[in-house]
Amino acid sequence: MLQIAEADSLEESTRHLAIEFVITLAEARERAPGMMRKLPQFISRLFAILMKMLLDIEDEPAWHAAESEDEDAGETTNYSVGQECLDRLSISLGGNTIVPVASEQLPAYLAAPEWQKHHAALIALAQIAEGCAKVMIKNLEQVVAMVLNSFQDPHPRVRWAAINAIGQLSTDLGPDLQVQYHQSVLPALAGAMDDFQNPRVQAHAASAVLNFSENCTPDILTPYLDGVVSKLLVLLQNGKQMVQEGALTALASVADSSQEHFQKYYDAVMPYLKAILVNATDKSNRMLRAKSMECISLVGMAVGKEKFREDAKQVMEVLMALQGSHMETDDPTTSYMLQAWARLCKCLGQDFLPYMSVVMPPLLQSAQLKPDVTITSADDDNDIDDSDDDSMETITLGDKRIGIKTSVLEEKATACNMLCCYADELKEGFFPWIDQVAPTLVPLLKFYFHEEVRKAAVSAMPELLRSAKLAIEKGQAQGRNETYVKQLSDYIVPALVEALHKEPDTEICANILDALNECLQTSGPLLDESQVKSIVEEIKQVITASSSRKRERAERTKAEDFDAEEQELIKEENEQEEEVFDQVGEIIGTLIKTFKASFLPFFDELALYLTPMWAKDKTPEERRIAICIFDEVAEQCREAAVKYYDTFLPFLLEACNDENPDVRQAAVYGLGVCSEFGGAVIKPLVGEALSRLNAVIQHPNAQQSENVMAYDNAISALGKISQFHRDRIDAAQVIPAWLNCLPIKGDLVEAKVVHEQLCSMVESKFIEVTPL
Template sequence: MELLANYLFFSRYASRFPCATVCTGRKYVNLSCCFQNGKQMVQEGALTALASVADSSQDHFKKYYDAVMPYLKAILMNATDKSNRMLRAKSMECISLVGMAVGKDKFRDDAKQVMEVLMALQGTPMETDDPITSYMLQAWARLCKCLGQDFLPYMHVVMPPLLQSAQLKPDVTITSAESDDEIESDDDSIETITLGDKRIGIRTSVLEEKATACNMLCCYADELKEGFFPWIDQVAPTLVPLLKFYFHEEVRRAAVAAMPELLRSAKLAVEKGQAPGRDESYVKQLSDFIIPALVEALHKEPETEMCSSMLDSLNECMQLSGCLLDENQVRAISDEIKNVIIASATRKRDRSERTKAEDFDADEGELLKEENEQEEEVFDQVGECLGTLIKTFKASFLPFFDELSVYVTPMLGKDKTAEERRIAICIFDDIAEQCRESALKYYDTYVPFLLEASNDDNSDVRQAAVYGLGVCAEFGGLTFRPLVGEALSKLNNVIRHPEAQHADNIMAYDNAVSALGKICQFHRDGIDAAQVIPAWLGCLPIKDDKIEAKVVHDQLCSMVERYLLLVSAWQQQ
């Protein structure tokens, strides 16, 4: 067993060693011998180790596949006694991980045989403590990832028990939080939590099965895309209520992650004609079911990290729904974003107060650091959500932005974190880029911040600021004209800085070069073109920011074409 433990350790860290591929061969030879050992514990350990080897070796494992798979299938088919339940369960895990490692083409023929065994097992009554149940759920999911759309014929077998597990009701005991009575249990399977004035005891084994099932449903929707469509009408009503399942965080997390996958599946099925009798109105109906539920769940979510996940999911759902969102939904989302910003500010003040406590120590400081990182992720997702709304609805969103701006503008202050400042600048960048003339009224408020932030100590803030100056140069017209001189000075500071092209600063540099090109292109009459344009040309090409590199290339082509037209017109005179 010590040998097997060493295999496990090595396989987990194999990618760090250059000799990994060579050693895998030696490990395989020894492990294959273990399968022939009569001791069940040794065989189970060998299966676990081999699964880990395959997982770390990936494509390199193909050379051993033909020799090892017959052993694995033999165990799966013959280890039918109750005493061999864990051995059989381990064989499922190993086979599915080996299949994922070698890929669909290599695994396809054996996969058919393996899944016939799993289908037969699926229909067999099992005891509640049988490990095969949970191992089989996870094996099915891995097989789906391996086979992709080829897995669809087996969904009618997989889905019914999976939905049944996802719909399990929690085994709950409720007492008053102020009561002296303890919730008792004969074993360690009861977990106690307090919600408001209630103390709740809940059996964790049910929750674990429910969480695993919800994760598997999300996995299938993600992997099968439009192929998952036939199951949406059963899965959506199962998972949407679980957005507020406060008994178990993993259940909520899986439900949150599944929301955009369900919408994506429906949208793709309709677009590809794989949803008989359904059209865009079905996607709208599903969107109307999911998005308000997400917004409501976000409003009630107690965990900061989960708030971030919900905002991320909401953003994906908005991107998929696009203009199917109606005005009331946009208002509800905007109002909730406002609530998120307010709640975040409150938590930030509370953390600041905690630093003043007498018992504040290094451990508490580490905890605060972690909480601050979670808070920045929330702000990042707020910026992403607003960016999606702005890009989708453009000037039509501005009335909602006007209500939010009182919360966004303070994020530009020097007392805020670099991440908060970057997000606030990115929000204005989106407004200026997507709303164009309609955004000119915000220039007096935001452009001074862009100019100042162009020389910020933080490179991400600088990048967002100089990008924004480029957007304003392109779309700001006469409103931006008086600021061109100061903008040139700020951009020159970024471009000419001694460490401008250092890895940490290169993205800000590329965006500054792009912004300078836009000033040359759109404000040529307001600059000393004979000096500025050669300086810009001297910065080319830019290579790291691929998006801005294309923009700059287009700028150069546009200027060359303009010059050729001017020369042609001069020659004809």
């Protein structure tokens, strides 16, 4: 295949197919990447082929003219394939494989006299950064120096590529790059903004400021604000349209990252932004106007309501007028305006309510957009060619090829996110819109065309329930009562459970569980038994499916080609499973808190799935969650939970001295709970419990930061044993030892409990206080 890819005599399309075959093989993680990584010469040859493809670029006058967004002028199909394949190769094989090859080949490109080779090296660095991030972060000094040296290159396309690389590295290697190299990167970008002979370079420098500041804390950015903001203002006034757009985006990001530190620039910046918003009315200026909206709303959020209030009124008048005008379907103003309104709402809070009647109708319309789908035969020669249209994405399912217009999906996702944003910000003020929003978003919990749409719909569910409950509590629900919350809960909760059952993405599974938990915290007491049963049944399914996926990954570790890179990927996937299990623990905890002992029949069913999680071969996180669930049962169900002590206390006692501090904390906390509520059942174990707690408290590193929470909870448990089982301890020794450990200062929640306990023990003469 590589011979075909290297053969200049063959047609370009044939060579591209050969490369596609090899890259697809590298991406087939279950089958081949370990095998591919074991062929370093093969990878080196493939990388060299892709680098050579990046040289197929021409110095088009259109690129220098910078009259349009056409920044790929001069790029060929060869170049585009090379660029895309470098990205895919690095993501599939990882940094340990790709970085040594890149380190071997890129210096020769950078040392060569041809500008195309310099350009290729910088483009390659940007393309491999995402897949190689962990390894490249370890070699940051070398990587950053390589890029910054090219900021002075005589050829503007090379300078552009260097800026492009810094922008991409700021995203993929942040925040490490920002923390370590802000003092060299920001001045270099500021210098590039002075390149008035090359407006495309200027515009890209402004865009890179956006990438850099997104991963920046205010303390890093603030010292550079004077210089950066003044340069961006110059570009706003004097630059070509493309440069102005870049400057607006950069200003928006800088304001967002620096927050209140941006206040001192507000009076200088806002008049320019408002002028663009009002005057950029031509069709050719639509994106400029859209970006001014984005910038104004982010600046407003950064400086706060008091500073922004008067300008906000003027801006919203302009937006309302725009909203009432006819806009073409491809006008970017629509999407930018949806987001700007939501930011203005976040900034103004309840003061935004009068504008909701203007904002909501088009927002609902966007959220209700139907996906633009085209279906053809997979082997049809006239199929959808996504390379010709960036707004189309194609997937092949069996013998069908499905094309989806992504711009429609993105607008829909933005609208759904904004609806969630309004519900979150306006709380009870959002109540009048719930009856329209809930039927719009609930079906989108299963909108499998677009993950962002599903995520937004999931996030909105608890916000809608909270809004309804608050409105009723505050008498702002247009005469509705708690029955309305029950009806809304009966609509939302089963829909979330059903969506969870069908969700293919592990991360979104965790999101659904989180949203379901928040819904239960709001409307849990309103659930009937059949609804609780359906939730419990789904939790069983989630645990089973997660365990099955982990077993499958464990099997993959036995494959002949399994290597360290694959192990790292499997570790990351298993961490996602832990997030799922964590959310399962949270939901079970909420159900136990809500229904107390009446939940125990369901807990008995779940125990079969949870008990294996206590085993030593499980991860610390799995063990911690399993212990926390038992702690919750013991605390909330009290005497009714004593029947579980014989099963779980031996595990709990052993876990008190676990290597992992989070497991120890959960275990000693549980021991305290059992001491308080376990009565006679716990008495025979008091001696062993004291010994276990003493090992935690007396450990030489007990009060180091990672151990202090376990230490504080062990002291709390010791206090409970002293109070509730005094007859089983040597009080003259144990109680002074406990008092000696007070006050506790790490776990502030537990500190309050312990210090209140101390006060009540003194007041009840349980502890004799000897006057000094």
